[in-house]
Amino acid sequence: MVSQRVKEISYAIREIAAVANNVAKSGKKIYHLNIGDPVIYDFNTPEYISQALADASFNGKNFYVDSLGALELREELSKTLKKSYNINVNADDILATSGVTEAIFFIIATLLENKNEILIPGPSYPLYINYAKFFDGIPVEYELDELNDWEPNIEDLRNKINDKTKAILICSPNNPTGVMYSEKMLKEIINIAGEYNLPILSDEIYDQIIYEKPFSSPAALSNDVPVIGLNGFSKSHLATGWRLGYMYYHDPENKLEDLKTGIAKLARARLSASSVAQYAAIEILKxxxxxxxxxxxxxxxxxxxxxxxxxxxxxxxCVKPNGAFYLFPKLDFEEFTKWKDDKDFAIDLLKTTGICGVYGSGFGDYGTNHVRFTFLPKIEILEEVYNLLENFLIKAH
Ligand SMILES: Cc1ncc(COP(=O)(O)O)c(C=O)c1O
Structure with a gap:
C-alpha cells in the first residue's frame, strides 16, 4: 500500500516525540528539549501579530492569492531584504511558500532526479536528506568540523563535487550545531560554487536568532554566483503554526531562469500559500x-x-553555539559503555529521566555520538533538566 519512497522518510525530531508520548502515559514528567518551536515555550506570539492575522480574515483576505504570493507581501519583502542585507531582489524574484519547508521541497523537486546530487552540511537538518531521497536524488553531506567550531571542511566539500552535483546548500546559523559560519568561510564556499557553476541554497531561518556576531548574508557576499535564500516567519516572528516562508533569488546574471520557471510551475500546481498569513506578514514587516x-x-x-x-x-x-537555539554535545561512548549508540542513549535518557532530546544520528552520519537539546525552556526547567542529566551520567561511569 505504501510507496517505498514514503517508507524511507525518517524525521528523528518527531519520532522521538512519539516515544515521549508513550513514556508520558506512565505518568512521567517529560522535558521537551526536542522541538525547535519557541511558541510552545514561554515565547508568545505578540498580540499585534495575532491581531493582524484576525484582521486579514475580517478584511476579506480569505481567497487564493497569486501562486507566487500576494504582490504587496513580495514588495515589502523586497524592501526588507534591501534594508536588512543591502541586497537588490525585486518582487518577481520572491516566492511565498508554506514555510521554508515548502521552499526546500520546491527547489529539490525542481533540481534533482536520476540520482543527481545536492551537497548539504553534515550533520544535517533531516528535511534536506528526506526530500533529496524522495525526489530520487542523493544528499551528499560535506563535513562540518567539530574541532573547528563546526565550520565546514572546505576540502571535503570540494572533493565531493562531481558532474552529478546540482547545488550547494548552506544553513547558517545551523541546525543542529547552533553555529554560524564565518564570513571568510561563506566567501570560500561562494568561490567554489562559482568555480563549478553551482547555485547556493541558503537556509536563513535563524538569521535573526544570533548572539555575538552579526549575520552575514551569502547573497550580499556574492557578485555573480546565484544564491537562493530561504527564510520565513516561523522562528523570528513566533508564528511557527502559520506555515509561512519565502524564497528569493539573488541572481545578477540570470543563470536561474529555467529553475525559476520550473519552480513557478510547481507553485501554480499547489495554488497558493496561506492568504491570511501573507497579509498579516505585511504588517509584521512594516x-x-x-x-x-x-x-x-x-x-x-x-x-x-x-x-x-x-x-x-x-x-x-560541546561547542558553544552562537546562533539558533540548539546545543549539540558529543558523548564519549568509550567512557559510557552502557549504551551502544546515541539512539540507545537518547531513549534510555528519556525513559529514565523524562528528558527528551534528539539522537544525533537522526541528523545524518556526521551526527552520530551526539544528542541535540534545545535551550528554549525557562532557566528553572533547564536547571531541573541538567540536574537530572548530571545524575544520570554520573551513574553511568
Ligand atoms: C534549518 C531549518 N530550516 C527550516 C525549518 C522549517 O521552517 P518552517 O517553519 O519555515 O517550515 C526549520 C525548522 O526547525 C529549520 O530548523
Whole structure:
C-alpha cells in the first residue's frame, strides 16, 4: 500500500516525540528539549501579530492569492531584504511558500532526479536528506568540523563535487550545531560554487536568532554566483503554526531562469500559500516590533546556562553555539559503555529521566555520538533538566 519512497522518510525530531508520548502515559514528567518551536515555550506570539492575522480574515483576505504570493507581501519583502542585507531582489524574484519547508521541497523537486546530487552540511537538518531521497536524488553531506567550531571542511566539500552535483546548500546559523559560519568561510564556499557553476541554497531561518556576531548574508557576499535564500516567519516572528516562508533569488546574471520557471510551475500546481498569513506578514514587516530582540536576550541567558552546565559534565564535550537555539554535545561512548549508540542513549535518557532530546544520528552520519537539546525552556526547567542529566551520567561511569 505504501510507496517505498514514503517508507524511507525518517524525521528523528518527531519520532522521538512519539516515544515521549508513550513514556508520558506512565505518568512521567517529560522535558521537551526536542522541538525547535519557541511558541510552545514561554515565547508568545505578540498580540499585534495575532491581531493582524484576525484582521486579514475580517478584511476579506480569505481567497487564493497569486501562486507566487500576494504582490504587496513580495514588495515589502523586497524592501526588507534591501534594508536588512543591502541586497537588490525585486518582487518577481520572491516566492511565498508554506514555510521554508515548502521552499526546500520546491527547489529539490525542481533540481534533482536520476540520482543527481545536492551537497548539504553534515550533520544535517533531516528535511534536506528526506526530500533529496524522495525526489530520487542523493544528499551528499560535506563535513562540518567539530574541532573547528563546526565550520565546514572546505576540502571535503570540494572533493565531493562531481558532474552529478546540482547545488550547494548552506544553513547558517545551523541546525543542529547552533553555529554560524564565518564570513571568510561563506566567501570560500561562494568561490567554489562559482568555480563549478553551482547555485547556493541558503537556509536563513535563524538569521535573526544570533548572539555575538552579526549575520552575514551569502547573497550580499556574492557578485555573480546565484544564491537562493530561504527564510520565513516561523522562528523570528513566533508564528511557527502559520506555515509561512519565502524564497528569493539573488541572481545578477540570470543563470536561474529555467529553475525559476520550473519552480513557478510547481507553485501554480499547489495554488497558493496561506492568504491570511501573507497579509498579516505585511504588517509584521512594516512593524517588526521588539519581540525578536527580547527573545534573543532571553535565549542568550538560557544558552549560557545550558552550555555552562553541559561542559562541566565528564564525558561530554560541546561547542558553544552562537546562533539558533540548539546545543549539540558529543558523548564519549568509550567512557559510557552502557549504551551502544546515541539512539540507545537518547531513549534510555528519556525513559529514565523524562528528558527528551534528539539522537544525533537522526541528523545524518556526521551526527552520530551526539544528542541535540534545545535551550528554549525557562532557566528553572533547564536547571531541573541538567540536574537530572548530571545524575544520570554520573551513574553511568
Ligand atoms: C534549518 C531549518 N530550516 C527550516 C525549518 C522549517 O521552517 P518552517 O517553519 O519555515 O517550515 C526549520 C525548522 O526547525 C529549520 O530548523
Amino acid at each position: 512593524n517588526p516590533g521588539t519581540h525578536t530582540k527580547e527573545m534573543v536576550n532571553k535565549l542568550k541567558e538560557r544558552r549560557d546556562y545550558s552550555y555552562n552546565r553541559l561542559r562541566k559534565i565528564e564525558g561530554i564535550t
